[in-house]
Amino acid sequence: MGRCKLFFLVVFFGITQIIVSQNFSSLWEGYFSYYSIKDVTQGNNKIYAASENAIFSYDLSTSELQTITTINGLSGETITKIKYSETYQLLIIGYQNGLIEIVSESDNEVLSVVDILDKVTIAPNLKRINHFNEYNGLVYISTNYGISVYDLNRLEFGDTYFIGSGGSQITVNQTTVFNDMLYAACGNNNAIKKASLTNPNLIDYQQWQTIGNGAFLAIQTVEDRLYSLGSNSAFYEIVNDNLNQIFTYSELPLDVREFNSYLVITTRNNVFVYDDSFGLLATASVNSEFNTSFLAATITDNHIYIGTSSLGVLQSEFINPNTYQVIRPDGPLMNNGFKINAIYDKLWVAFGDYDIFQNPFPLRSYGLSIYKNEQWNNIPFDSLLAARNLTYISVNPFNPSQTFISATHDGLLKLDNDVATILYNDSNSGLEQLVIPSRPNETGIRVTGSKFDQSGLLWTVTSFIDKVLKSYDPVSGQWRSYSFKEIIPDPITDELGYNDLVIDRNGTKWIAAYSNGVVAYNENNGSKVINRVYTMDQNMPSTAVKSIAMDNRSQLWIGTIKGLRVLYNTSNFLDDPNPRVSEIVILDDGIPKELLSNQLITDIKVDGSNNKWVGTFDSGIFYFSPDGQQTIYHFTKDNSPLPTNTISDISIDSKSGKVYIATPKGLVSFLSGGSEAEEALSNAYVYPNPVRPEYNILGFNDLNNINNGVKIRGLTENVNIKITDIEGNLVAEAQSRINQRASRSNYNFAIDGGTAVWNGKNLANNIVASGVYLIMISDLDSFETKVLKLAIIR
Structure with a gap:
């Protein structure tokens, strides 16, 4: 999307680039899937949920759903983590490739922070954003290379901490602050690292102490207690740098977080809510009606909100945690439409x-x-x-x-009124299974391209068979097959x-x-x-x-x-x-x-x-x-x-x-604004009509912006259109195949298939005055004509 450099700051990463992303909502629409949720967060009386590459919010007071997508300026990259800052009213989005985007709730601007993404000294596979920890106006960003610090007040990066042995880059899964110490849960057997926030030299790896051994997936402060999760599913309380195991989960937890002095732990099949002393308060579980996987969860005073792999967000109450309501914007099943x-x-x-x-x-x-x-x-x-x-x-x-x-393995599926009724295969149609003598276990009906002809026959092609081309008559039920053997002797090789x-x-x-x-x-x-x-x-x-x-x-x-x-x-x-x-x-x-x-x-x-x-x-x-x-x-x-x-x-x-x-x-x-030509002019019409001052659609030069200008729809393939004032004076004229809307000639009046667009300017390139105008359409092939009236009020 269009990017402009807003300002530059010299920091650890070199030159910080904050890029204001462009909003494309005028001519574009997005249709993203919200079934698979990567992360959830909350703030300002809203729940935010991240799908693969789009965000939606749920207003806790009004139940209103709003989406943030590439139409609003998001990158479209794969989201790994989100965090809402109550203090700054900012939604922070982290991506798999290291990109960070910040959405301002006050003006809906999207700022793209590309420092990590563009840093050449960090390998691409190490740039993944794992966690955001906000503390005193700073965000400690956990990544696969270490920890970076971002100032939300100044919108700039501070230091980056490479805290592995010898200052090496190691995976940090999560951080927390406890008693003015910054703790980091590290992967790949790098244990837990800690350092004092009052130490001005945390970029020196030697200032970091190591606690325990093994790999750790999460670390979280809850009131005056510090908890950590090991990669072995063991849950610990850390007391005086000693890890006291207090529980072992039957399946590995995927998310650990705190909210309002409650601890929320999410596994594939359960969400557990604990008080600060690890007393279990509520458990929400997958059931047969909501058969999915849990990925992340957060809570409010009365509800649990669970991001799932296939249902969107599930809402339940503390008093009845296994009764769910689905929260999800409308959208397709998946993003990867083929x-x-x-x-x-x-x-x-x-x-x-x-x-x-x-x-x-x-x-x-x-x-x-x-x-x-x-x-x-x-x-x-x-x-x-x-x-x-x-x-x-x-x-x-x-x-x-x-x-x-x-069905490029199983045949041809027929739907009637959007309901599947028949799967045509080799047992009930003219379709054929592929046969590979050397690979007898490899079967299938590889139907791909299909098309109806003008007589109503459906034609299909099937790979790896001799009679590739087949026709089907939906009325008679008759199938016919045609061989390509003349030019393709062996359909397999x-x-x-x-x-x-x-x-x-x-x-x-x-x-x-x-x-x-x-x-x-x-x-x-x-x-x-x-x-x-x-x-x-x-x-x-x-x-x-x-x-x-x-x-x-x-x-x-x-x-x-x-x-x-x-x-x-x-x-x-x-x-x-x-x-x-x-x-x-x-x-x-x-x-x-x-x-x-x-x-x-x-x-x-x-x-x-x-x-x-x-x-x-x-x-x-x-x-x-x-x-x-x-x-x-x-x-x-x-x-x-x-x-x-x-x-x-x-x-x-x-x-x-x-x-x-x-x-x-x-x-x-x-x-794009064009349309297919009609067979006759009987349905031709002009809009908006009348053209009122508040529309503000006249006088522009780019006919490609279909939001502007006067449109004439329902045209035939080859027409001439004259626009005159009420006294018969020619104001504008266009003809199919000559005055094309996207031409470099910058016409004031042009035709695109079955649609014409006029910018309201006359032959002298001036915007016309208020009045009634006649639009005379002539089909150059059939000699059919039609006259429309247009009122312009300026």
């Missing part, structure tokens, strides 16, 4: 996954998530007929209540597996293959029904194709593991004895360069304006003009809310122009 499909007012998210070599193992027994009307419907795995590795999603265009999802499947206007099926590039098949093409493009002689950078997309001009865009190609002549491909693809050459400072050379392309989607969205493995997502010559946007995790630069899948809501982007660390969307 395949998504936005269609018919729903967003489908599947989490199945397989690797770059088409290997679906280990098999994923995951559920499905469906987003509709701003609410999530999460279907658990046990409601999906044991269908594992769910991937590609196809909705029947003639019966949108039917959805078919590839000659092809590792298939990805995308798209179907063009002529009924040709285009399939992305790992070993054979792009394969095209049309059973109605006469004698030549199959062909492929995959060799270097055909200008393919790799045989391995991850994604393909047919654009509005019947040009096939091909994403390989080593770059991007375009097949311009698709109509004659099957009959072409030597088809070739082309790279896109752009000018970079006057130097010709290949677009996305050597990039691993993970997905390609085409919007209503024939612009291309291209996802990559490690460079974020690109938005290109129809010919690829102009980069309209390039979003990465540094300039957008993307939680990672790895893009798993892309899907575009053709009605709203919202682009959904799935990543291994969460799902986000960007409102």
Whole structure:
């Protein structure tokens, strides 16, 4: 996300960089999972919970839930620890990679503190943030290299303590202050270290004393007592530097903390609440109704709040600790969406996954998530007929209540009205099991890409069988199979597996293959029904194709593991004895360069304006003009809310122009503002109407910001639009394919697929006056016309 250096301070780490993260809530939305909770904390009458890379708060008075995500400026990295400072009203977030972010409750600003993250003398695996201990305005940060001190008043680092033998870097799991001494629970048999806070030279490892032996996971002060947890599950009270064992847990505790003179210890199956003398006050336990794992817990005067691995936060009362209420914001089941499909007012998210070599193992027994009307419907795995590795999603265009999802090991799952009804496999359909004579125990039905054609047939591809391509008629129930043996003689050794499947206007099926590039098949093409493009002689950078997309001009865009190609002549491909693809050459400072050379392309989607969205493995997502010559946007995790630069899948809501982007660390969307063209102008409309002064949407220059300007929706594919005042004077004019919204020409009025955007300026580049304006739309192909009226009040 966009970062600007706020100020610099010379401290131990060199130059402290506090970076104000940008808020992207205008055009972006985030859809993060809050089922798996890493840590909880509390303060200012709120409970805060951290999921993998997002935060939510629960107001104890109003029960209101609020989220903090990459949309608000979080990094999207993996969270390990959070701490709320009551004194400074700051939420401190620690990450696995050493990043620290501080959220100010007063203005919701997110400050990114990158000193530990950027410190080159500390190995990346040692930068993990293990614990925050706030004492007298300082935070003692436990890490895998030692202890760093951070001043919350000045927002700057102080000293760092390397307290191992000879000043070496050792793991510190937790610290506490007891009788003006700083105690550290250390891992890797480094025991417990202590030093006086009045000692000005704690950076000298020789100032630290060692208590006990072995490894320790936690240390905590409760009133006038000091407790510690060993890696052997033994719990100790430390008295005069002697460790007195007082209890041994049957399972290793995961979290030890104090609140209001109470000791809270969390294990996988239990939360124990003790008084300061280690008297047990309450025990909350996992049960059959709430079958999960506990990870961390905190308490209030009357309640226990437990972060779990799969249910969010569970709330229970001290007087009835095993009766739970689930607290969790709405969101998908998981963050790592693998395949998504936005269609018919729903967003489908599947989490199945397989690797770059088409290997679906280990098999994923995951559920499905469906987003509709701003609410999530999460279907658990046990409601999906044991269908594992769910991937590609196809909705029947003639019966949108039917959805078919590839189970890339078990077959094809059918859902009716979002309820799983049939799992098609080799026993009840035309699908086939793979057979490898040399590996008889390796079975499965490797169904991947699927697509409905214009006649309502569902087409699928299955790896490692001879008859790769199959069609299914949902009306008649008939299956048909088509062999690729002509070009792929041995389905086991000659092809590792298939990805995308798209179907063009002529009924040709285009399939992305790992070993054979792009394969095209049309059973109605006469004698030549199959062909492929995959060799270097055909200008393919790799045989391995991850994604393909047919654009509005019947040009096939091909994403390989080593770059991007375009097949311009698709109509004659099957009959072409030597088809070739082309790279896109752009000018970079006057130097010709290949677009996305050597990039691993993970997905390609085409919007209503024939612009291309291209996802990559490690460079974020690109938005290109129809010919690829102009980069309209390039979003990465540094300039957008993307939680990672790895893009798993892309899907575009053709009605709203919202682009959904799935990543291994969460799902986000960007409102691009374009839409798919309509068949007729009957539903065309203009909004907002009237345009009132409080909207403040006129006069801007960037037509890509869909929050501004006057929008005209419901346009057909090829239109001319004139805007005149009530006296007939021409004010603005735009035409499809000429006045494109993302053009470098900086038009005042432009068209993007089925949507036009006008910034309210006239031909003289001045904002128009108040009045009534006529919008005259003409379809240049059908000669259909429509006139709309627009009122502007300034």
